Amino acid sequence: xxxxxxxxxxxxxxxxxxxxxxxxxxxxxxxxxxxxxxxxxxxxxxxxxxxxxxxxxxxxxxxxxxxxxxxxxxxxxxxxxxxxxxxxxxxxxxxxxxxxxxxxxxxxxxxxxxxxxxxxxxxxxxxxxxxxxxxxxxxxxxxxxxxxxxxxxxxxxxxxxxxxxxxxxxxxxxxxxxxxxxxxxxxxxxxxxxxxxxxxxxxxxxxxxxxxxxxxxxxxxxxxxxxxxxxxxx
Amino acid sequence: xxxxxxxxxxxxxxxxxxxxxxxxxxxxxxxxxxxxxxxxxxxxxxxxxxxxxxxxxxxxxxxxxxxxxxxxxxxxxxxxxxxxxxxxxxxxxxxxxxxxxxxxxxxxxxxxxxxxxxxxxxxxxxxxxxxxxxxxxxxxxxxxxxxxxxxxxxxxxxxxxxxxxxxxxxxxxxxxxxxxxxxxxxxxxxxxxxxxxxxxxxx
Numbered sequence: 421x422x423x424x425x426x427x428x429x430x431x432x433x434x435x436x437x438x439x440x441x442x443x444x445x446x447x448x449x450x451x452x453x454x455x456x457x458x459x460x461x462x463x464x465x466x467x468x469x470x471x472x473x474x475x476x477x478x479x480x481x482x483x484x485x486x487x488x489x490x491x492x493x494x495x496x497x498x499x500x501x502x503x504x505x506x507x508x509x510x511x512x513x514x515x516x517x518x519x520x521x522x523x524x525x526x527x528x529x530x531x532x533x534x535x536x537x538x539x540x541x542x543x544x545x546x547x548x549x550x551x552x553x554x555x556x557x558x559x560x561x562x563x564x565x566x567x568x569x570x571x572x573x574x575x576x577x578x579x580x581x582x583x584x585x586x587x588x589x590x591x592x593x594x595x596x597x598x599x600x601x602x603x604x605x606x607x608x609x610x611x612x613x614x615x616x617x618x619x620x621x622x623x624x625x626x627x628x629x630x631x632x633x634x635x636x637x638x639x640x641x642x643x644x645x646x647x648x649x650x651x652x653x654x
Numbered sequence: 655x656x657x658x659x660x661x662x663x664x665x666x667x668x669x670x671x672x673x674x675x676x677x678x679x680x681x682x683x684x685x686x687x688x689x690x691x692x693x694x695x696x697x698x699x700x701x702x703x704x705x706x707x708x709x710x711x712x713x714x715x716x717x718x719x720x721x722x723x724x725x726x727x728x729x730x731x732x733x734x735x736x737x738x739x740x741x742x743x744x745x746x747x748x749x750x751x752x753x754x755x756x757x758x759x760x761x762x763x764x765x766x767x768x769x770x771x772x773x774x775x776x777x778x779x780x781x782x783x784x785x786x787x788x789x790x791x792x793x794x795x796x797x798x799x800x801x802x803x804x805x806x807x808x809x810x811x812x813x814x815x816x817x818x819x820x821x822x823x824x825x826x827x828x829x830x831x832x833x834x835x836x837x838x839x840x841x842x843x844x845x846x847x848x849x850x851x852x853x854x855x856x857x
Contacts (some may be wrong), residue, residue: 433838467855468848472813473666474768475791478701480717481710486692487685488722 427451432458470590503647508645515638522631529627666816669737677736681728684727688728688848692721694738698815705810706748707755716751720744735821742825745807752803790854797847805840812837820838 434442435452442448452458547645664826670676670691679687704713706851718848720743798806804826811822812833819837823830 429842430835430838433841434834436841437838439834453850461845464845464852464855468841468845469813471790471794471855472809472844473816474787475794475814477666477697478704478713479697481714484696484700484714484718484721486689486696486721488725509713 428453432462433465436462436469501651504644505648508617508641508648511637511641512645514628515634515641516560518630519638520626520634521625522629522634525625525627526631666736666814667695669735670694673736677731680799681731687724688725690722691736697723698737699740702741702744702810702815705795705798705808705814706745706803707752712749712751712755716748717744719750723747735822738817738821738825741811741815741817741831745811745825748816786854790851793848793851793854794844797844800844800847804806805836805843808833808836809844813841842848 426565431445431448432452435448436505452462676687676690680691696717699716700713700717701792703716703720704710707716714857720740723746724740724743727743798810801809807826808822811817811825812819817825819830819833822828822837824831828836
């Protein structure tokens with residue numbers, strides 16, 4: 421309740437807070453100094469102010485995290501960092517695959533006697549199988565239809581000659597033990613097959629290129645990954 | 655006439671000695687610097703949130719949200735008093751939680767007067783006086799929660815955390831005159847609420 425002769429309570433509160441405009445209001449200060457109602461009120465408000473200032477600190481009810489997770493920060497403002505991070509892992513996997521295939525391919529191509537069997541291209545194996553069969557084997561050994569058969573016939577010039585000089589009837593029942601003549605013919609054909617193998621060699625996967633590309637890709641992926649990590653931690 | 659025991663411009667949470675440098679580091683993306691700032695102000699932020707929300711868990715949520723918002727908004731920090739900037743974010747996070755809680759009336763009301771206040775020092779000179787103070791603080795915290803929201807935030811920031819009127823006005827986006835009026839009315843209302851416990855204020 422506001423008494424007619426008393427200042428407004430908010431003015432008293434301003435005086436209790438020592439606000440300059442209240443402190444310089446002489447009528448207010450004079451009234452409060454001699455008023456049995458207002459003086460205790462101002463004093464209580466000051467005491468209340470002091471008590472509020474002394475309220476104890478409050479500890480969090482649970483430990484708080486001061487920092488958000490790193491990925492959130494990494495993508496904040498730099499969305500391309502997330503894209504880079506996403507592609508480095510597959511790029512590294514592809515690089516390792518290229519390196520392994522390239523390294524093995526390069527090593528085994530230079531190996532002795534290996535490429536003549538397992539290391540050769542399928543076309544070459546098929547051609548060899550056909551050439552080593554006596555008596556027109558190139559014609560009688562079944563080859564897969566399509567490109568393989570065509571490659572076996574066209575890439576080995578000797579196979580046609582061998583076929584034409586085959587013993588009669590060999591096409592129906594191939595001999596397991598060829599005669600001297602057949603052996604010479606077969607030897608001739610095998611040398612021709614070797615020439616054919618060299619030609620086939622040129623269409624094999626470029627292992628050295630794969631190896632080099634893998635190394636370059638791996639290095640690029642590692643550098644990118646390191647860069648993304650540094651930016652993420654920054 | 656005697657001056658008040660503590661002027662509004664002497665906050666209980668003092669800035670770090672090298673705060674400007676630490677803030678500059680944090681703004682440039684230095685995470686440890688930001689963590690150091692949050693660690694320094696966590697008690698004040700939590701205290702503001704707790705006194706606005708009245709619930710320890712909600713206060714922790716609000717403080718945690720405030721830290722995340724502060725981290726995201728750090729690039730847009732344009733100087734000024736870092737504490738005020740952080741407190742404003744904390745108050746806004748508290749308001750968000752308060753509004754969410756008000757939209758869900760089935761949420762249980764917080765238990766009054768059970769904060770995580772620090773216990774009185776066991777080695778205190780006068781145990782009776784310490785007990786009286788604890789009681790006084792408990793009633794004060796209860797009374798604060800009975801204030802209207804605008805008065806409560808103004809009184810908490812100004813009287814409890816020692817911010818000046820300009821700082822509170824900046825934080826609450828209100829004119830200084832409005833802030834003063836809220837604080838005065840809040841104090842008067844507190845005095846009325848605490849009238850039955852007047853003897854606790856007598857020393």
